[in-house]
Amino acid sequence: MVNHHESSLREPLVTEPRTLAGITDDIVGQMQKRPTWKWWALFAVALGLLGLGLSAVGFEVFTGIGTWGLNRTVGWAFDITNFVFWVGIGHAGTLISAILFLFRQKWRTSINRSAEAMTLFAVMCAAVFPLIHMGRPWLAFFVFPYPNDRGPLWVNFRSPLLWDVFAISTYFTVSAVFWFVGLVPDLATIRDRLPPGPKRRIFTALAFGWTGSARIWSRYETLYMLLAGLATPLVLSVHTIVSMDFATSVIPGWHTTIFPPYFVAGAVFSGFAMVLTLLIVARSSMGLSHLITMRHLENMAKIIIVTGSIVGLAYGTEFFIAWFSGNPYERFTFINRATGPFAWAYWIMVSCNVISPQLLWFKKLRTSIPVLFTLSLVINVGMWFERFVIIVTSLHRDFLPSSWASYAPTKIEVFTLMGTFGLFFTLFLLFVRVLPVISIGEVKAVLSFGRHKGPQVEGDHTPAPIAPLAGPTKEVA
């Protein structure tokens, strides 16, 4: 027997006894039920927000960037804040699917599928902002180096904004491929459960003819490990490169070497908060609490403590360096952040991101669903403000006091942000209806984890009779 070296101290990952078929029923059964009125209500709200956002974007594209509150001093504000916010949200998905996979954290199996979906949708929301900030989004292909009749004139490979184009598009492509590869065996499982019809034909096409062959599974495991190995440095590179959009400039408050690790930690922090928000709702409304257990929520809360503390340390370090460097512009920027006209935003950021996650040190709070849910929302608000503070407070009072300005978002900008939330939730709500929210194959592989009797239900040692197969079945007595 193969699993004999498993420790008897391990706690089961699936907290209720289930057969293999029971797992399939739990996950696929969800998709076959009719959507509840709650789902419809949420979907209607999400679609409404999406419509609002689309009209705001349409108005902006037809009228021009002047519909935003930007000015000559504050040239980046709401749009780039939202861009960095959404890219950051995406990071938890890849962290769960790739980094936790390489660290053999088996608890990841029931949350990786939905977290990866969240990543894809968040990156889509992020991509909206640079696209519309271009003013003429139909010329967006100019950012790619393609042979053209203007010389050819190439893109500037020495610009961090171009690095960003490559980072975000690679991140989206690789995450999408990784997600799809993970889905293929589950699509085959669903295909084989469906009665003949159009739905079955769709799943047949998407399942790529997967038959569960062990030779393919073995190769598949290698591929999955390779993709995890590639996605791990990729996810770290993405927010690093986003931070370089700021760090390679000479603006006080941006021009610091601490930015890459500080941005990556912040991204993981906000991403896990968003995963918690979504999964707390999904697990209870879809009856999956025995698969997405308190242990999962608690583990995510612990990652939030770590990354939240890194973020807090980074805030402190920035202030220390502003003083220690002796650079008067740097020092002014940070004093202005904490006490200037945007001090309210700064202190919202500090209380949401530094103080509130420290509550999770207490097990009582960490295992309370209402507390976790509230904190996850608070952290998301705080991380949005972090990006707003970094961008707007660094820009609004620059080197020349004569060019100092303020910034306030217009309605169009606020509606665009609401629209991306609409896009995100519309896609996520559709995802939970049409695809398995939990990786069926991966959960089955850890079903026996911490249970000594194997994947059978306790006490059920006699195999269930199976349906007769096509063709004569010969058995040897």
Place this chain on the structure above:
Amino acid sequence: MGRLVAFFEDEQKFLHGAEAARAAGLAIEDAFVPYAVHGMDEALGLRRSRLTFVCFVAGLVGGSLALGFQWWTSAVSWPLNIGGKPFASYPAFVPVTFEVTILSAALISVFAFFARSRLFPGKTAVALPRVTDDRFALVLTDDSLRAREILNRAGAVALEDAADLVSGGAA
């Protein structure tokens, strides 16, 4: 000799069956399982996939092309003086080289995987009953009485003769 399919309802019995069949010198053609069973490769005697080499070469080629292309566009095809930076600013070429390395390694590995496994969109393959749900099937190219005996003893819940199975790609 024909093919014999043995069905198991438990991962341990399936692994035991595969090990017993191999120990008895029976030829295993393939197995069909609902998930990647831990220890399956050893029990079935599968070789390690060579996909890792494909991935490495794809990354190497993609990264080299990306670096070469950036040098060519920035220093040869149309050099532009931007802030007095050198035309061939290799440190500035690192991020794009890195991203293209990852992108080509990932995409080519996935493509190689699907091609090697002969999986493609719309392929209509019929899986053995319940093997994508909760059953484990072991396929032998030996339907002798001895093979049946060994598999029954290992805990197979059903044995079936099968002539035309969907094989899991080339051996």
